[in-house]
Amino acid sequence: MVTAEPKPFRLVPAECALVVIDMQRDFLERGGFGESLGNDVSQLRSTVAPIRALLHAWRALGLAVVHTREGHRPDLTDLPPSKKERSGRGPGIGDAGPMGRILVRGEPGHAIIAELAPLPSETVIDKPGKGAFWATELHTMLQNRGIGQLIVTGVTTEVCVHTTVREANDRGYDCLVPEDCVGSYFPELHAAALAMIKSQGGIFGWVTSSAHIFSVLN
Numbered sequence: 001m002v003t004a005e006p007k008p009f010r011l012v013p014a015e016c017a018l019v020v021i022d023m024q025r026d027f028l029e030r031g032g033f034g035e036s037l038g039n040d041v042s043q044l045r046s047t048v049a050p051i052r053a054l055l056h057a058w059r060a061l062g063l064a065v066v067h068t069r070e071g072h073r074p075d076l077t078d079l080p081p082s083k084k085e086r087s088g089r090g091p092g093i094g095d096a097g098p099m100g101r102i103l104v105r106g107e108p109g110h111a112i113i114a115e116l117a118p119l120p121s122e123t124v125i126d127k128p129g130k131g132a133f134w135a136t137e138l139h140t141m142l143q144n145r146g147i148g149q150l151i152v153t154g155v156t157t158e159v160c161v162h163t164t165v166r167e168a169n170d171r172g173y174d175c176l177v178p179e180d181c182v183g184s185y186f187p188e189l190h191a192a193a194l195a196m197i198k199s200q201g202g203i204f205g206w207v208t209s210s211a212h213i214f215s216v217l218n
């Protein structure tokens with residue numbers, strides 16, 4: 001049992017995937033999309049070391065790992081005009097930025113940061129939306145592997161992490177969110193998002209820390 005809120009989480013490693021949401025250069029590095037929106041990207045950096053440690057532990061045990069990347073086709077045919085419209089005060093999605101075209105697949109800024117680079121054997125889901133289940137094959141892939149639990153990490157807590165946890169919850173997955181492995185540009189939204197997940201008896205899932213997960217894995 002992993003110590004968690006609102007109650008202990010019964011971890012079954014063989015049935016649990018570690019999901020790493022959108023740890024992309026565009027969100028985490030200076031000069032990327034996140035910064036072009038006026039955000040302080042250093043707010044997200046604290047997640048890198050604990051996610052990396054969890055990733056190494058998960059890999060050493062041979063367990064399922066899924067990485068996601070938010071982004072769009074180069075022709076932008078999967079980009080709703082409404083998302084484009086609200087995608088930036090300056091350059092928006094698809095426009096040229098310091099790391100190539102913003103949130104476009106194959107561009108430098110779209111890549112996962114080097115510290116968390118996926119192994120060739122690991123699943124990478126390219127998602128056009130905030131949630132990792134919408135318009136992707138994630139649910140099918142998890143079902144085919146007998147996965148019913150997710151440890152959800154990455155950025156940002158109140159946007160793509162939260163949307164993914166909600167989508168997973170509605171599809172019957174138990175989601176455990178280690179609070180040091182998720183991050184936001186906005187501390188108050190980070191706190192509110194975590195509070196929502198564990199409220200009402202765990203309406204969307206469980207919240208823990210990576211230390212509590214390690215103490216069970218060890």
Ligand code: C5J
Nearest residue numbers: 022070155156159160
């Ligand atoms: C955002 C994300 N915040 N990965 N994307 O636009 O949370």
